Each structure stands twice: as structure tokens, then as C-alpha cells.
Amino acid sequence: MNQATSTPSDPKAASDKVNLLDFDRQGLRDFFAQLGEKPYRAEQVMKWIYHRLEDDFGKMTDVGKALRAKLEASCYVGPPKTLFDRAAADGTHKWLLGMDGGNAIEAVYIPEPTRGTLCVSSQVGCGLNCQFCSTATQGFNRNLAASEVIGQMWVAAKHLGNVTHQNRRITNVVMMGMGEPLLNFDNVVTAMSLMRDDLGFGLASKRVTLSTAGLVPMIDKLSETIDVSLAVSLHAANDELRTELVPLNKRYPIAELMGACLRWIERRPRTSITFEYTLMKGVNDQPEHAKQLIKLMRKLPTGSAKVNLIPFNPFPGTRFERSDADTIRAFQTLLLNANVLTMLRRTRGDDIDAACGQLKGQVLDRTRRQAEFRKRLDQGQGVVHAS
């Protein structure tokens, strides 16, 4: 791909036509009913959109001519525009996607030997102000539409599918990009239902993970609404420190958060919750912190909690530092010895600022990049590959 497929002022998007990427299966069926079409036609079109990644009604060969004309008049398939895409040395791939009003968000693909994970954004910026996250310094701009959330996956799947010499598939999605997904509940649920749906991307519930800083009532609502996996950004197991790092903790302290986690597990007895813990030098990485974390994890039924240790990823202007390798290992060993399932997340894609919490970097120098993008366009070079 690596091409500007359309200009930011896309005539399709500028019209008052409906973007089909905003609908889950039921929404699409309802929309087709409004058009006076049979609901199964909606499912036929859905397969074209998500299985064949086709955005041109004209190429949907088993859709009758009359319906195609009707669709062209009333709607479109509008994924976000790729402003840039870039691959890191380790195969991590990042897309900078243009939204309206000059906003841009990012999606990141992380290939591993047995799976390929796409990290998806839910908001432009974020309002939660977690002290160690670069997105926070950007402030909150707006929620993404469902089409902009699922559109990230559509763009990435289409791009990766076009890489013929490698088998690169999206097997997992994590809502761990920019934003707090539970503050954009409806649109995120619509997008995740398309990730889960057999006529959409068809991923199992274990493979679609929503990560939250801990909005307790919304965790309960989520568990009643859709079958996906839950990750909780914990980062500290005592309220004083957690409130400092994740200000939302003041509103929903650890005991309440663990209550919501317990209720989640009760509803889904055979699943587990991932607790993310970003390790920052001298802040939350000491043996006493590990002991507090162990105690907290014991409040959940055996096997239902996993800890994901994330070495802090630095960004310009941050006061935090990554913990030393020895400290990280010692912290992990304490947890493992206490029989707490613990994984250490290997830092990926940091040479392109695609690692957790680094997505702000891209938005910060968006202006420069956009200027370059426009310059290349002006020079008649369609190719906007940034690496």
C-alpha cells in the first residue's frame, strides 16, 4: 500500500452519506431494511467489507446492479486515511491515521512467532492524565467513531494482507492505544463486536482485549454487553501510589476496582484478567511493591489473574525512568515464586516510538510530518512511506 489512496478532503466523507463501518451486523441489517432491502443482503456486503477488505461497491460482484447503485447513492465504506505508515526493525508496524480537523491517531501491529497483535486507539488524546503516559500530555480531543476504531483494523488488515512475502495476520486486538476505551463505550463496543463477528474479523473472545485504567461501573456494564477479554492498568497495589500515577484511582480506589474484577470473573469463571503493571525506576518496582501486588492478586480466584509487567517506555519530558533489568527480574521472580502468573512484556517497536505510552511522540511531530507528506504529494510522489 504505502500510498496516499485519497486526499484528506475525501469527497466520500464530505458528503452526507452513511459510513457502513459505523454499523455492527444488526445496525447494517437495520440500515438495509431502511433501504427496502432484505437483511441477508447486509450480510453479503459485510463479508465483502471484512473478509475481502473491499471498499468499492462496484467490485462486489454478487451484489445486484440495482442494489449497488442504491448503495453508492446512500453510503460508503470509509476507513481512516493513512497519512504515514512505518515499519520498525523488529517488524512492528505503525500507521498514522488522519481524522477530521487535522487530528491523527495511531494503530500499531506487533508480530510474534505465533501471533500478530494489533494495538488500537479509542480516542484522540485522553483525559485521564496518567502521569507516566505520553498520550496524557496531549489532553483529550474527542471520541473516535466506531468506523474510526474498526477502520484501524481494516486499514492494517488490508495493508498486511498485501505483504505477500510474509505471513502477517492479525490474530489479536488490544484496545491499548490512545485513549480510555470505556469512556467511548458504545462506539468501542460496536467496533469490538465487528472484531468478534464471524462476518467481521471473526476473532475469539480471548483475542479481543479491552484495557482500562479502571472505570468501575463501565467494567460491570462491559461484562453485561459483550464477550471480550479485560485488562486493567494497575501499576501500583496501594491507593496512595496508584492515585499519584493514575488519578482515576481517587474516584475508583483499588478495593472497588478489585470488586469489579471479582464480579467480572464470577460472570466468566473460565477466563482471566490481565493486570498491567508498568515498572518505573524507584517508583513502583521495589520488593515491597511486589509483595503488595501479590497480596492483591490473592483476592482473585486462583488462575484468574495474570500480571503483565511492562518496562516503562520513556518519552520526551517525562520525569520517570525505566527500571533496571535486574530490578525487573527480581520483581518478576518474587511474583512467580508466589505463584502469580506473570509475563514480562518485551518492548517492541521503540525505534519508531510505537511502544506502549509512546504514541504521543508521533502526534507531537505530526505537523512536521504532515508538511513533509504534503510536500511529497505536491512533488507528485504518491508514496508516503516514512521509513
Ligand code: SAH
Ligand atoms: N486507557 C487504557 C488504554 C491505554 S494505555 C488503559 O489505561 O488501560 C495501554 C497500556 O500502556 C496501559 O497499561 C498503560 O498504563 C500503559 N502505558 C502507558 N504509558 C506507558 C509508558 N510510558 N510505558 C509503558 N507503558 C505505558
